[in-house]
Amino acid sequence: xxxxxxxxxxxxxxxxxxxxxxxxxxxxxxxxxxxxxxxxxxxxxxxxxxxxxxxxxxxxxxxxxxxxxxxxxxxxxxxxxxxxxxxxxxxxxxxxxxxxxxxxxxxxxxxxxxxxxxxxxxxxxxxxxxxxxxxxxxxxxxxxxxxxxxxxxxxxxxxxxxxxxxxxxxxxxxxxxxxxxxxxxxxxxxxxxxxxx
Numbered sequence: 001x002x003x004x005x006x007x008x009x010x011x012x013x014x015x016x017x018x019x020x021x022x023x024x025x026x027x028x029x030x031x032x033x034x035x036x037x038x039x040x041x042x043x044x045x046x047x048x049x050x051x052x053x054x055x056x057x058x059x060x061x062x063x064x065x066x067x068x069x070x071x072x073x074x075x076x077x078x079x080x081x082x083x084x085x086x087x088x089x090x091x092x093x094x095x096x097x098x099x100x101x102x103x104x105x106x107x108x109x110x111x112x113x114x115x116x117x118x119x120x121x122x123x124x125x126x127x128x129x130x131x132x133x134x135x136x137x138x139x140x141x142x143x144x145x146x147x148x149x150x151x152x153x154x155x156x157x158x159x160x161x162x163x164x165x166x167x168x169x170x171x172x173x174x175x176x177x178x179x180x181x182x183x184x185x186x187x188x189x190x191x192x193x194x195x196x197x
Contacts, residue, residue, distance in 0.1 A: 004073070008059040011078055015055035019045050040079075040193050051124045058084075058117070079192050085148030088114070088155060118156055125185040132185035135161045135175060139191045149190050158188070 017024050024030045035041055060081035062074040091110050095102045125132030138149035140162050153160035159175070166184065167174050174181040 003071075004061050004063075007061065007073065007076065008056065011059065011076065012054070012056040016053065019055060020047065020049075042193075051126075054120075057120065057124075080190050082145050082148060082190075085145075085150075085152035085155075089148075089151050114156065121186050121188060129185060133159075133175070133182060134186040134188065135159045135166075135184050137161050137163070137166075137187055137189045137191065139195055143191075145190065161187075 014024065018030075018035050022035075025032050025035060056078055058081065060077040060083060062077070064072045064074045066072055088110055091107075095107075121134050122132055125134075134156075136149060136153040136156070136158050138146060138153075138160050140146060150160055161175060165176055166187075167176060167181065169181070173184040173187060175184050
């Protein structure tokens with residue numbers, strides 16, 4: 001677990017540098033074409049400072065066990081890692097179906113993670129509004145992760161939206177409702193960048 005935490009911290013520092021001073025490129029540690037040739041790089045993000053200086057809001061690693069018992073990181077998931085909702089749903093089902101076994105093995109609870117995620121999302125709101133409007137953007141009911149997105153939105157108490165539920169006016173994201181437009185303070189985007197307009 002210490003190695004996974006270290007890996008996430010390294011990725012956060014790399015992102016902060018590449019979207020900021022770009023010392024890694026200037027010093028020749030990373031080739032410039034790695035950044036500027038990447039289809040996900042957006043020039044308007046360069047020089048921007050996100051709330052709290054955090055570029056990497058959550059991180060997941062695909063782990064595997066080596067034949068000798070050591071753990072390997074098979075892949076890093078940094079943009080919109082899936083699995084949070086599925087893990088939560090599975091944990092809830094297992095704890096209800098096998099409560100004695102669940103208590104016997106002293107399984108770590110997931111609630112602290114989701115409480116921390118909620119607090120983090122609220123901190124991202126402009127001027128740290130007391131009750132910010134947070135929405136979870138999903139790719140829609142035809143996407144394989146729709147159930148997970150819906151489960152996560154319901155558990156966290158946020159509205160789930162699709163791209164056509166939103167509009168941008170004067171640099172502000174708005175949620176379309178029957179009562180008119182409502183400003184969105186924080187948008188947790190579940191689709192990867194290439195799936196967004």
